[in-house]
Amino acid sequence: MLRKFVVFIFILGCFVLQCSVFSSLAFAGIIPNLMVILTSSFGFMRGEREGLVIGFFCGLLNDVFFGSFLGFYALLLMYIGFLNGKFSRIFYPEDIKLPLALIIASDLSYGMLCYILMFLLRGRLQFTYYFVHVILPEALYTIVVTLFLYPLVLKVNEKLEAREKRRAQKFV
Amino acid sequence: MSPIVKRKGEKFTLPSKYLLLILTFLCTVLMLVTFGTDVFNRPLNTVVGRVVVPFQQGVGRLGEWLANRSEELVQIRYLLEENKRLQAEIDALTEENTLLQQDKYELNQLRALVQLDEQYGSYEKVGARITARDAGNWYSSFLIDKGWEDGLEADMNVIAGGGLVGRITSVGPNWARVTSIISDNSNVSAMTLATEDNLIVSGNLQKMAENCITFGQLVDSRNVVQVGDKVVTSNISDKFLPNLLIGYISSIETDANNLTKSGLITPAVDFEHLGEVLVITDRKQAVDEGPEED
Numbered sequence: 001m002l003r004k005f006v007v008f009i010f011i012l013g014c015f016v017l018q019c020s021v022f023s024s025l026a027f028a029g030i031i032p033n034l035m036v037i038l039t040s041s042f043g044f045m046r047g048e049r050e051g052l053v054i055g056f057f058c059g060l061l062n063d064v065f066f067g068s069f070l071g072f073y074a075l076l077l078m079y080i081g082f083l084n085g086k087f088s089r090i091f092y093p094e095d096i097k098l099p100l101a102l103i104i105a106s107d108l109s110y111g112m113l114c115y116i117l118m119f120l121l122r123g124r125l126q127f128t129y130y131f132v133h134v135i136l137p138e139a140l141y142t143i144v145v146t147l148f149l150y151p152l153v154l155k156v157n158e159k160l161e162a163r164e165k166r167r168a169q170k171f172v
Numbered sequence: 173m174s175p176i177v178k179r180k181g182e183k184f185t186l187p188s189k190y191l192l193l194i195l196t197f198l199c200t201v202l203m204l205v206t207f208g209t210d211v212f213n214r215p216l217n218t219v220v221g222r223v224v225v226p227f228q229q230g231v232g233r234l235g236e237w238l239a240n241r242s243e244e245l246v247q248i249r250y251l252l253e254e255n256k257r258l259q260a261e262i263d264a265l266t267e268e269n270t271l272l273q274q275d276k277y278e279l280n281q282l283r284a285l286v287q288l289d290e291q292y293g294s295y296e297k298v299g300a301r302i303t304a305r306d307a308g309n310w311y312s313s314f315l316i317d318k319g320w321e322d323g324l325e326a327d328m329n330v331i332a333g334g335g336l337v338g339r340i341t342s343v344g345p346n347w348a349r350v351t352s353i354i355s356d357n358s359n360v361s362a363m364t365l366a367t368e369d370n371l372i373v374s375g376n377l378q379k380m381a382e383n384c385i386t387f388g389q390l391v392d393s394r395n396v397v398q399v400g401d402k403v404v405t406s407n408i409s410d411k412f413l414p415n416l417l418i419g420y421i422s423s424i425e426t427d428a429n430n431l432t433k434s435g436l437i438t439p440a441v442d443f444e445h446l447g448e449v450l451v452i453t454d455r456k457q458a459v460d461e462g463p464e465e466d
Contacts, residue, residue, distance in 0.1 A: 012227060015307065019315075020232040023305035024239035029381070030309055049188035056195055064220050065349065066306050066313055068341070068357065070212060071202035078199070082192050114310055119356070119377075129378055134309050 003160050007042070007054060010153070014038050015061050030134065032141040033107055034149065035062060039077050040106040041099060041153050043084025044091045055081030076113055080106050093158065099150055100143065107142045111135035213342065221319060221344035225303070228347075229317055232303040236447075295413065297331075297450045298322060303347070310377065312355040313338075316449060319346045323453055327411050332449040335440030336360070336405060336416040340451070348451075353418065354385050354443055361409035362387070362418055365402040367394075373403065373418055373437060383443075384422065388434035399424060403437055413456050 014034040022031045035058040043051025059074030067073055084102055091098060115130050124130070186194075206212060300316040318324055320343050330337040330350045338352035353360050356377040363370050371390035379386055390397065401421045405412040417440045424435035 012224060016224065016227045016231045016304075019304040019307040020228060021235035021238060024235040025242070031305075031307070033308075035307070047188070049185075049191060052188060052192050052195065056199075061220070061224070062307055064216050065224075065304075065315065065342075066308065066311070069203055069206040070216070071199035071206065075196065075199040075203075078192070078195055082188070085188070114308070118310055124356075124377075126378065133381065134377070138309050 002163070006156060006160060010038060010156075011054065011058055011061065014149075015058070019065070027141065028137065030137040030141055032145040033110065033138060034142075034145065035059070035077060036080065036107045036110050037103055037142060037146050037149055038153070039081040040084040040103050041150055042157075043081040044087045044099065044102055045093075045154070045157050046085075047088045048082050048085030051081030051085035052078045053081070055079070072117075076110060080110060093154060096150075100146065103146050103150070104139055104143050107139045108135065111138055217319075217342065217344035217347075221346050225315075225317075225344070225347045228315070229303045296453045298324070298453055299448055300348075300451055301448050302446055311351070311357055312375070312380065312443070313341070313349055313351045314446070315347050315349055316451070317347065318451070319344045319348050321345050324348050324451060325455065328455055329411075329413050329416060329452045330449050331416060331452060332441050332446055334417060336412070336418050337441055337443075337446065337449055339411055350449070352443060354380050354439065356380075360412060360418065361406045362403050363406040364390075364397050364421070365404050365415075367392070367396050367401075369397060370406055370408065371403070379436065383438065384436040385419070385439055386434065387421075387437050388427070388432065390424075390433040390435075391431065392433050397421065397424065397433070410456060413452060413454065 014037075018031065018034045022034070039051060039055040039058050042054045055077035056074050059072075059077035060070070062073040062077075063070045084106060087098065087102060112135065115127070115135065119130060120127070202212070298318065300318045302314050303317045304315040306313045316330075324340060324343055326340050326343055328340045330339060336353060338350045338355070338358065340348045341351045342349040351358055352375070353373065354375045356375050358375045360373045361370065362373045369390055369392050371387045373385055373387045376384075376386045387403070399421055403418045403421060405414055405416045405418060407414045419437040419439040419441075422436045422438045424433055426433050
């Protein structure tokens with residue numbers, strides 16, 4: 001129950017920060033993607049199931065506010081969370097390289113899919129322009145923010161896991 | 173764990189791949205349904221309006237404050253120098269101002285003649301504050317702090333600083349989403365003010381960095397449209413009220429088909445520094461379920 005509440009606060013907090021504070025502090029009009037950081041880090045920390053559910057709700061929030069129809073971002077982020085969950089078997093909390101690599105890969109593929117589905121299909125063919133001016137800066141900015149956000153998520157998750165373990169032992 | 177082998181007392185949990193399949197199906201259905209209709213909009217918009225928007229408004233203020241402070245720090249030294257220079261300039265300008273006052277009187281008379289000013293003034297307007305901007309980097313839309321409780325509806329036009337900003341595309345109880353005309357998925361039917369030639373103004377992400385929007389399909393058979401011409405919303409648009417200023421033509425060239433022209437428009441509104449906007453609560457006479465102009 002506490003975990004659900006904490007995750008809810010995380011999603012809400014990140015979404016609000018992303019579309020208010022970070023929009024005001026955008027570098028060259030580019031804002032980082034906190035939703036991808038959240039989805040993929042819960043994916044590889046907690047497994048496929050949690051990753052895809054969190055991705056779904058992050059995406060749905062984005063859809064309701066900024067999507068022209070519902071379900072698009074939800075589907076995208078859900079699959080990102082699910083695929084990141086596949087890596088939960090080789091994830092160790094001490095190792096920072098895997099999370100960084102996964103988050104940057106997630107954000108790049110998120111950007112690519114957005115470009116292909118929303119722009120390429122409408123005949124915007126200048127891929128290099130969009131890659132250099134939107135997708136790449138977003139990924140770099142995202143990775144900078146990850147360095148601050150990810151340790152926080154990790155710490156909170158460890159606290160929650162320790163608490164859950166204690167409670168499970170009590171009941172046995 | 174296989175779902176079939178269920179130990180006693182263990183809670184049944186759906187394996188993640190089935191959950192993925194179910195949610196994928198749900199998303200697809202949602203996309204198909206909401207592409208044409210907006211049945212889920214009202215309940216969903218109400219829920220997020222009650223839960224998320226209060227936070228957004230609070231944090232939005234904070235973000236604004238932060239941005240202002242950081243800007244202040246950068247500018248403070250520059251401002252001190254500028255202040256000195258400006259003091260001198262004020263004296264010169266006061267003198268000039270008296271001259272301009274006279275000009276303004278003349279201008280008002282001329283405006284009344286063109287009747288543009290009168291039309292702007294006669295619309296019912298509501299002021300609103302921008303609380304959040306698009307969470308992605310692809311499209312350009314923002315949220316304002318008023319919704320259907322304040323009488324706003326979808327397709328109402330939004331202006332700021334005398335120019336067209338965009339139109340409302342989604343409404344909640346205490347928020348509304350405005351899709352701006354520089355957004356890559358926006359098209360506006362417009363006309364040149366001087367010659368009343370129709371054209372289509374479309375946002376473009378590539379040109380957004382240069383602070384321009386593109387236009388096309390201008391049939392200008394008499395070759396009279398020039399750089400610097402005023403572009404306003406047209407009479408035939410089904411979403412936009414007529415004669416709202418969009419911007420000025422900054423470049424124009426003939427298309428490969430030799431029939432139509434296209435080029436760039438400098439918008440009248442500074443989209444980077446929008447804080448407050450005006451929503452025109454008069455709507456263009458609603459046509460029942462016309463084809464969506466997106």
